[in-house]
Amino acid sequence: MEMEKQKSSRIVLVPCPFQGHINPMFELASLLYLKGFSITFAHSQFNFPNPSNHPCFSFLPIPHDLSQFQASSSNFIALLLALNDNIAMPLRDILVHQQQQNDEILCIIYDSIMYKVAEVANNLKLPSIILETSSASLFWTYAAFNRLESEGYFPLKDSIAEDFVPGLDPLRFKDLPIFNFPNVDDLLHLIKTTSDIRTSSAVIWNTTECLEQPILEKLKQHYEIPCFPVGPMHKSIKNVINRTSLTTEDRNCIMWLDKQVAKSVLYVSIGSLASITEREVTEIAWGLVSSNQHFLWVIRSGSITGSDPKSVFHEKNLKEAIEKRGYIVEWAPQKEVLGHFAIGGFWSHCGWNSTLESICEGVPLICRPCFGDQKMNSRYVSYVWKVGIVLENELERGEIERVVRKLMVSEEGQEIRQRAMDLKLEIEKSVAENGSSYKCLDDLVKFLLSL
The missing domain is CATH 3.40.50.2000 (Glycogen Phosphorylase B;)
Known part of the structure; x- marks a missing residue:
């Protein structure tokens, strides 16, 4: 019965449309497909992948209203904010149409940077899960920014560059993503938004306990929702060819x-x-x-x-x-x-x-x-x-x-x-049978089936 549920369970994945974010989302999709789930990508038409490279997945293109200037902008943060501003309404319409076609959606998994997806999922009463494509340490650092701001550390000064950040050992202030960043206000806004888990039911991490176990424990206690460190995901899909490169590879x-x-x-x-x-x-x-x-x-x-x-x-x-x-x-x-x-x-x-x-x-x-x-x-x-x-x-x-x-x-x-x-x-060892990431993937599958 559980296997039958898996086969009929469709998961919609919403990636951030840049190479470093597309890769882990497709790796997660491959892992879940191998576990028996049906996979649909709701993907911005910006950097839209070639569906013929991924015959096991279905694709829903999300139209966007990005201007040519925004799409080619060197201001990466402004582009990410614009992508979020453009995604909510068309994504909602697409998912409503899917539901009207009696295509039952088990949940939505979205890249944490695509934070507007959480609003859409909540509006449609669909469970949502975050995929964090960066390290657990980065997420923990983001979670500390409100505290650091209230303690008067922001804006950061060059004079404290070499000092250790209180509560974030071993990081120094110059190691923080906002140190000497040109558009720091936009970045701070994005950081505070993406580190808010909102109404999401769980977080999936492309990391493993042998790299970040102490930080993962802190995150579990801080957010009080299930955390699944199933990475490094590409090591668990050895027999799957992932053609996700946006640039032609020279072999x-x-x-x-x-x-x-x-x-x-x-x-x-x-x-x-x-x-x-x-x-x-x-x-x-x-x-x-x-x-x-x-x-x-x-x-x-x-x-x-x-x-x-x-x-x-x-x-x-x-x-x-x-x-x-x-x-x-x-x-x-x-x-x-x-x-x-x-x-x-x-x-x-x-x-x-x-x-x-x-x-x-x-x-x-x-x-x-x-x-x-x-x-x-x-x-x-x-x-x-x-x-x-x-x-x-x-x-x-x-x-x-x-x-x-x-x-x-x-x-x-x-x-x-x-x-x-x-x-x-x-x-x-962590991705091998009975390793920590292997067990977390099994736990993730059970969690998805319980939604």
């Missing part, structure tokens, strides 16, 4: 990696949203070349401020040196790259997905955070889990060379790599 880099020595290549990527200047690119290039290490470097279109990536490496000596030791692609199949025997380190912006994917493969990190939760993640990588090195100062070729060599060929780098391998084994 030629895998053939190049096949020709390299084990643990000899540094993978370099700043993710799907961040950008850097032409000067910084040049310094990175010379630093990588001078380190005498091989490297696979992702330079996506639009990631170099005001420049075409092809025009940056115009110096003949630099171009020849890169061709000798490096391989540059616009986008790479990152999980496959990190799992390749040739990869010995990852220069990363430390978005949560990239951080998890690197740790899951036992690959140590060079952390160069850009914005948002990345500074927090790099703090945990380097200070708590001790599986990486932070590159904090202004990008300069000599410092880059030193840090790359430290990670890739020094004795200290070998110790960091060993800790990364140890943590990889802990995570593998």
